Amino acid sequence: xxxxxxxxxxxxxxxxxxxxxxxxxxxxxxxxxxxxxxxxxxxxxxxxxxxxxxxxxxxxxxxxxxxxxxxxxxxxxxxxxxxxxxxxxxxxxxxxxxxxxxxxxxxxxxxxxxxxx
Amino acid sequence: xxxxxxxxxxxxxxxxxxxxxxxxxxxxxxxxxxxxxxxxxxxxxxxxxxxxxxxxxxxxxxxxxxxxxxxxxxxxxxxxxxxxxxxxxxxxxxxxxxxxxxxxxxxxxxx
Numbered sequence: 001x002x003x004x005x006x007x008x009x010x011x012x013x014x015x016x017x018x019x020x021x022x023x024x025x026x027x028x029x030x031x032x033x034x035x036x037x038x039x040x041x042x043x044x045x046x047x048x049x050x051x052x053x054x055x056x057x058x059x060x061x062x063x064x065x066x067x068x069x070x071x072x073x074x075x076x077x078x079x080x081x082x083x084x085x086x087x088x089x090x091x092x093x094x095x096x097x098x099x100x101x102x103x104x105x106x107x108x109x110x111x112x113x114x115x116x117x
Numbered sequence: 118x119x120x121x122x123x124x125x126x127x128x129x130x131x132x133x134x135x136x137x138x139x140x141x142x143x144x145x146x147x148x149x150x151x152x153x154x155x156x157x158x159x160x161x162x163x164x165x166x167x168x169x170x171x172x173x174x175x176x177x178x179x180x181x182x183x184x185x186x187x188x189x190x191x192x193x194x195x196x197x198x199x200x201x202x203x204x205x206x207x208x209x210x211x212x213x214x215x216x217x218x219x220x221x222x223x224x225x226x227x228x
Contacts, residue, residue: 004159033215042120042205042218043160056215091159106216108159 002026004109006092012115018080021112025073025094031055033106034067034077035091043091049075082116089113121206121219129225136193138222140206148209149182149189150216153202160205164191196226 005024013019025032030051035043046065048056052072060067064083069075079086093106121142130136140149148167152160164175166182166189173180179192189206206219 040221042207042221043216044120044218045215048215093159106162108161110158113157 004092004094004107006090006109006112008112009110010113010115012117013082015084015116016081018078019082019114020076020078021090021092021114023075023077023092023109025075025092026096026107029094029096029107030072031095032069032075033093033095034075035093035108037089037091037111039088046077046090079114082114084116087114087116121208121217123204123206123219123222125222126220127223127225129227130196132196132198132226132228134196136196136200136224137190138204139188139190140208140219141188142208142217143187144208144210144217145186146208146210146217147186149180150207150209151178151180151189151191152205152207154205154221155202163204193224196224198226198228200224201226 007022011019032049034046036046037043046060047067049069052069065079067077089111091108091111093108095106121140123140150165151163153163154160163178164173164180169182169186170184171182177194181190183189203221203223205221207216209216
């Protein structure tokens with residue numbers, strides 16, 4: 001099966017500019033996640049979607065970050081305006097989790113590496 | 118947000134040696150997962166554990182779900198150069214599906 005697709009792979013912007021990332025999950029996966037991975041750290045959840053609804057956005061800096069998954073498939077993550085500390089890899093993942101049943105875990109995309117200068 | 122503590126932070130070993138790393142949490146988890154991340158790529162799932170005390174193998178990899186449900190261990194036997202990368206543990210608790218990731222263990226294998 002095709003994996004999780006993300007674009008662009010790399011992005012360099014100046015602080016205070018805006019940027020958007022795109023994710024196409026594995027076909028049929030209802031749950032989509034955006035993670036932020038700062039260099040030298042593990043991924044940190046920003047937002048979780050179940051179909052086109054938000055399940056958890058408690059760690060999303062809502063003053064500058066926004067995300068949407070309008071048709072329950074593709075998703076975009078936007079940062080406006082960007083700060084230097086937003087430099088990180090933004091990972092999208094999807095899963096077919098249903099309730100609390102066993103799962104093989106997420107499938108991650110290759111990520112978008114953002115550098116804010 | 119919470120992150121799990123992994124140790125060691127980094128390891129330098131010779132090819133053929135065995136490796137052990139662990140992950141601890143202040144919270145109980147119902148599922149433990151181990152991922153490997155290569156440079157420029159997203160994490161790839163290695164092993165998933167679903168019950169306290171469970172011991173699961175995947176080739177040269179063996180992982181255990183701690184009895185207290187607050188820790189997990191990963192062992193790699195007879196390491197090879199392609200084992201190089203960063204290993205992350207991740208935990209999932211309750212009915213939530215989100216994963217909390219560890220701080221990572223960077224593994225270097227020398228010939």
